[in-house]
Amino acid sequence: MILAICAVNYLLVRKLNRGVRKGGWKSAAVTSGLHAMVIALALLIISLFGKLSMESMGFLSATISPRYAGVFFTVLLTVFFSQFIATAPQRVGSESPLMNGARESITLIVSVLTLFAVVGIIVALVNKDEDMPWSFSLMLIPLLGTLGTYLGALAFLGALAPNVSGVASALEEFTGDSIPTSVYRLWDFADGKGAWLLVLTVVLILAVAIRIGVQRTRTERINWQRTWQLPVISLVLWMILAWLTSISLGGNITANGMGEMSAGVSFGITWYSVIFLAIGAAIVSVLAEILPIQVYRYAPALLGILGGKPAAERWISGQSQAPVVPATTPTTEATRAPEAAPTTTMPTATAEQNTTVLPAASATASASTAVNEAPALQPASESSKKKAKAVGFGVLGLAVLVGLGFGAVAYLNSQRKPEAQVEQYLDLLADGKAEKAAEMVDPGIDNASRALLTDDVLAGAKQRLEVIDVKQLSKANHGASVRATYAINGEQHEKVFTVDRGDKEYGLLDTWDLNEPLLVPVKISADQVSDVTVGKSAVHLSEAESYFGDSGSSFSGDFYVYPGIYTVSAANTDYLQVDAQELRANHPDDMEAAVTLTTTVTGKLSELALDAVHEFATACVTVPTNLNEGCPSELQDKDLKSFSVKTQASEVTLEGMDSFKSSEATFKYQRNDTEYIDYSEEEFDRSFSGTIDWSDGKPTVTVTGSTWW
Structure with missing residues (x-):
């Protein structure tokens, strides 16, 4: 949305000025700042009336209001930069290093936002739910800038994180996964397949480095004095973008007897992500001094494609990239301004222009680069090209291996998601493999109570659980919450598991430990027999004591079983007959499942x-x-x-x-x-x-x- 406002304001200012850039940098900055200040103050005053109040259950009320500082500075910066870019002169003859750095920073940031906004749209459309209408995807359009910023931060190994403050943290258990609670990193994107964004990041860095390098004046050796401006200015701009793209919601909640409490939820780029993005800009700035010469030697055509043909020709000739006001003839000057003196160019400049392929650099730029004048370029020889191809293919092969390695790690980690542990555990129960399930997750009960946690009992169950859905609710550094939905005889039940994060294998592969068993307590009673059969397994019941402390003729036992429907029976004799009963064990939180075997005589x-x-x-x-x-x-x-x-x-x-x-x-x-x-x-x-x-x-x-x- 912010980028859309910038674009509209830019086009509007250009339209009002009829495309003419008047004045200099200082004039454009002062005018843009004054206009931005007036508009920001006006919208700030309007936002003071923008509050939303709600009441619930007669004793709870909430008020949601805008971030006033956010409204003011967002409008101020948005209007200022868009108007400044629209009114400031494009470039002067002797542009300062800081202005060059600003131009390069904007080039890099726009490239990052554009590429990863497109990636975000593609991923969103691919992963769209079947029941979601296509028109719902239009909601992504105002969020393209935020989407590109977030994915760009992830691609440069940064992270996104929530910030829950005030009473909102206490409401977390009621809001479920609607409020994020854990840090979101690259490998969490697209179900763990986000590592391929690293490949796009590398390609982007190389392409932007070549383009920026071509737009710099070619020198004999690396000019370190012009490499620091890009990362420093990028750091400042990314800090501004991180603040502008932070999604936040805040307000006050009032409950009877508890007074007024504040609550806030925000989500955005972490502080260290901005540093990683600045480091990426530093890498681009250094590569801009190295890559163009190599690309020219072995793939000259690529230089013009990435850097632009005019800039590539100026770079090859070793001239300054700052465009000079074109030399005009007296006739042209007289026609345009008769009163002006026809002395805009020197004859020597015209002569020099006739003897060179491209327009000459300005005298100021030539003087500044005379100390580091670039030698003439020569294409690489055939032998050098062969060696370069060999090295290139070697590097490409190495890059492919590294990419495959990252892809393999990402794939393995995607298979090692916390919900995969829960699903594996439930699949064992669904297949009747109780003993393997007990090996995977220790039941944590005494041997007498786990007498029914055997393959014979579970395999002989009349109905076992059927896994319906397993979904991750939240994930943090220490673990994750996973909600499992299963059905028993068509009746669905839900259970939330806590999965602990384990130590990484080989320092790369995620491990998850499920330490919470799915057990249902049951009670089995019989009035005459002490030995009963559950499924295919015999179980001995203890003799129950009567109210008077003496032993009676009834028997009972307390056990744990895995969810399912079990048949409990006892052996019939010549004199006694016991009718089989169904034991329904649905969910651990249900009332205790119990069954009593009643004996009849023959x-x-x-x-x-x-x-x-x-x-x-x-x-x-x-x-x-x-x-x-x-x-x-x-x-x-x-x-x-x-x-x-x-x-x-x-x-x-x-x-x-x-x-x-x-x-x-x-x-x-x-x-x-x-x-x-x-x-x-x-x-x-x-x-x-x-x-x-x-x-x-x-x-x-x-x-x-x-x-x-």
């Missing part, structure tokens, strides 16, 4: 209890067991003439799993006659009750007594 237990009743009833009419406790009192007598079971009990009724009661059995008996009484045979009905004791799923039936009547 018909054989009733048969076993009935047989025990029959056996007990028979024992009660047999001497001497008829005296056993639990037999009917009528039969517990030694003075009986006869006793027997007339009809056995036909069925038993189970009272839970621990007791039973039988139907009535009919007994008959007769007492021994006495001297005074003759007894007849009598009959009575009694039912029996008893208990059932269980051990390892096997019952022990005991008849404990009979009814009294």
Whole structure:
């Protein structure tokens, strides 16, 4: 946007001045400064009314306002430079070194911004989401200058960084990845493939160095006195650009009971990036003294393409690059200004001009370069060209190897992204490889609790997790946050992992360590059996204590499992049947997943209890067991003439799993006659009750007594 304003203001000023540059440098600077000051003050006053207030939930309010200093200085610098460039004279006969340095700095910066703005647009269009309309790409147009500045800083090994201040830092957990929290470097660009920008940077440095070198006057040897202006002025200009392209948002937040708090978020070039850009300018300035002569010797045509044909011809002839006011004939002068004296040129200058290929340098420039007059240039011989080609191909091959090396490192680092660790871990769980997942990320629990973290359990799961998406939320020097989305039986869940940055391998390759396992706590209970099966693995449950501290007939165990749906079952016996249950372990933050196995008895237990009743009833009419406790009192007598079971009990009724009661059995008996009484045979009905004791799923039936009547 700033570059667009500069371009519009430049064209507008040129239009108003009808393309005529009046006055000198000082006049243009003073006029541009005054105009810029007036416009900046006017827009500053307008911005004082530009505030945005918002309220939320009745107790929270926020106010967003412009950066007043940013508005003032942005407008001031934008208007000043665009108007100054539009009104200042293009070049004088004896241009100062500082002005040459400024011109070279502008050439370099414009080249950087243009190239990397184009790169940014291409990358943005290639990586555009499918559901994003193409018209949305038009939003990039006002940001071309910022985009070129940011990518240029990254290409020169700089960095971009956020600055979160005030209460905004406390809101980070609510804003997710909408507020950047980590430094952004070259290898973070385009999913780690940004290293190829280094190749463009090298090509750009060489091309700009040749162009700037051609625009300098050729000398016999390197002129170090004209190499420092470019990096120094570039440093100042990059500092201004870094400040102008900083994206920031600030304001005040008011909450009931907490007062007014300030908050600010900004994002831009780091301070050391400006230094790296200035170092790049210094490299360009030094190469500008070296490369043109080499290019002329081995590829003369390239010199004119990169530097411009007129400048290349002047450089080859060794003349000053400062253009001279062209010598005019008296006729031309008289026609244009009759009152002027026709003495604008010297005859000697005209004669010299007729004997040279190009216009002669000015007397001032010739005097200043006489000490370091450049010798005549000679194209390189064929043998030298062959040697140069060999050296060139060698350097090119070396550059290709270095580029391949950087590309390989960038590719490997792109595969070593923090989300790759999370995705690899989840893929192991999705494939049922629990033991390899445990090797990759230690569960960090005791051996008893990890009994279900085995391949047999996970491979035998009814449903395992399905990886939907893995996305990096933020990345910092110490680690990164990665959000994983997975589904179990079609139901999606999210989990945010913290991935720690490890030591670089060989000093180049990134390493990431995932130390946070994805475990779900579960509880398995059973009322009668202690050995259950989860998936394909058998698990032993501990005997649970009752509320009174004694051991009961129930069993339970606390374990951890990986997300999934598991089948929990127990072995059936002749007397017990356990229905399998589903154990759903979805997410660590859900309520504890629990399952209880309920045991039911089979018909054989009733048969076993009935047989025990029959056996007990028979024992009660047999001497001497008829005296056993639990037999009917009528039969517990030694003075009986006869006793027997007339009809056995036909069925038993189970009272839970621990007791039973039988139907009535009919007994008959007769007492021994006495001297005074003759007894007849009598009959009575009694039912029996008893208990059932269980051990390892096997019952022990005991008849404990009979009814009294």
